[in-house]
Amino acid sequence: MxxxxxxxxxxxxxxxxxxxxxxxxxxxxxxxxxxxxxxxxxxxxxxxxxxxxxxxxxxxxxxxxxxxxxxxxxxxxxxxxxxxxxxxxxxxxxxxxxxxxxxxxxxxxxxxxxxxxxxxxxxxxxxxxxxxxxxxxxxxxxxxxxxxxxxxxxxxTEPLAVALHAITRSGVRAGESALVTGAGPLGLLLIAALRAMGVDDVLVSEPSPTRRERARAAGATAVCEPEALVVPRMPFDVAEKAVHAAFECSGAPAAMEAALALLRRAGTLVLVGTGGRPPAFDPHRILLNELVVTGAFNYDADGFPRALELLASGRLPLEALxxxxxxxxxxxxxxxxxxxxxxxxxxxxxxxxxxxx
Ligand SMILES: [Zn+2]
Ligand SMILES: [Zn+2]
CATH class of the missing domain: 3.90.180.10 (Medium-chain alcohol dehydrogenases, catalytic domain)
Incomplete structure (x- = not known):
């Protein structure tokens, strides 16, 4: 003993x-x-x-x-x-x-x-x-x-710290808009954390009906199937519902491509999900609109204390997460x-x- x-x-x-x-x-x-x-x-x-x-x-x-x-x-x-x-x-x-x-x-x-x-x-x-x-x-x-x-x-705490880091990487601010592709456990945490920080317009695309429903409970303001995302045809054009930041959580190449095409000018795509196959990004779209494509691997230096504070604040719908x-x-x-x-x-x-x- x-x-x-x-x-x-x-x-x-x-x-x-x-x-x-x-x-x-x-x-x-x-x-x-x-x-x-x-x-x-x-x-x-x-x-x-x-x-x-x-x-x-x-x-x-x-x-x-x-x-x-x-x-x-x-x-x-x-x-x-x-x-x-x-x-x-x-x-x-x-x-x-x-x-x-x-x-x-x-x-x-x-x-x-x-x-x-x-x-x-x-x-x-x-x-x-x-x-x-x-x-x-x-x-x-x-x-x-x-x-x-x-x-x-x-x-x-740990996955929320990952979500908070992705938000830091995006530079999105309160009052701006976001797209989350893929509403698995990490996507849901991102949705909830974005809403808690005042990003009131959070669109979510997700193929699973169960996960779309859970995305709403987590705070998504609009949900859709991936096929419903309308991508502009020409690289200079900006979509009607374009967002300041997109968070790709599914790892699916098509979702990565759609998320990039749905950014406003100077918007940021943060790659969070991992998948087996690479996407085909249009370099003209990135160049003409000065888009940023970046990745989020793990945490901000103060990620764990901030995640614990947010979890304890009562501002997250824990039952949906x-x-x-x-x-x-x-x-x-x-x-x-x-x-x-x-x-x-x-x-x-x-x-x-x-x-x-
Ligand atoms: Zn983890
Ligand atoms: Zn070192």
């Missing part, structure tokens, strides 16, 4: 934990794994909820993860043990995890963009492994969950498959404390 000391409180922890382990595309199984041991600067977190990310679809359905991986980086939980050198956190604190800081010396770190660091971690952000009962993390990477914010909603019931570890592969086919609209939270069939 491990002993977790914090002041006078002592908690007894098990030696093994249940974790969802990746084997091959679409195949994950729940197995017993050792509970991680701590270095002096680490904390051990009992996971209360871990959201399934779009990245997890590529990692575990499409087979981009190494075998034996335990995924899951959108987590919230309770500290159950801290290393000897940790002073700022105590057993019982409610926390979410963020990425490691950059190297501090490369040109990107010096330009206050640590998430472009030359030594940045891979696609799980370097704080993954939360599709399990316990997760070890460096205490420096923790953020406190504000009072009153349920942990399952706090699990939205989260699936109503959390799922056990045993349901992870199935939930990833159903998210990939758009059968599920909002964020699925895996709660490793639940027992599956």
């Amino acid at each position: 491990l002993r977790a000391m914090s002041g006078s409180a002592t908690t007894t922890l098990p030696e093994t934990m249940r974790a969802s382990v990746y084997h091959s595309p679409g195949k994950l199984s729940v197995e017993e794994r050792p509970v991680p041991t701590l270095e002096p600067g680490d904390a051990l977190v009992a996971i209360a909820g871990c959201g399934i990310c779009g990245t997890d679809i590529h990692l575990f359905r499409d087979g981009m993860a190494p075998r034996g991986t335990i995924g899951g980086h959108e987590w919230a939980g309770t500290i159950v043990a801290v290393g000897d050198a940790v002073r700022e956190w105590r057993v019982g604190d409610l926390v979410v995890g963020g990425p490691p800081s950059g190297c501090g010396t490369c040109e990107y770190c010096r330009a206050a963009r640590p998430f472009l660091c030359v030594s940045r971690p891979g696609m799980d952000g370097g704080f993954g492994g939360a599709f399990a009962e316990f997760l070890r993390i460096r205490a420096k990477q923790l953020f406190a969950v504000p009072d009153g914010l349920p942990l399952r909603a706090a699990a939205l 989260l699936e109503p019931a959390d799922a056990p570890l045993e349901d992870l592969a199935q939930a990833i498959a159903r998210l990939g086919t758009a059968e599920i609209a909002s964020k699925v939270v895996i709660d490793p404390r639940l027992r599956g069939p």
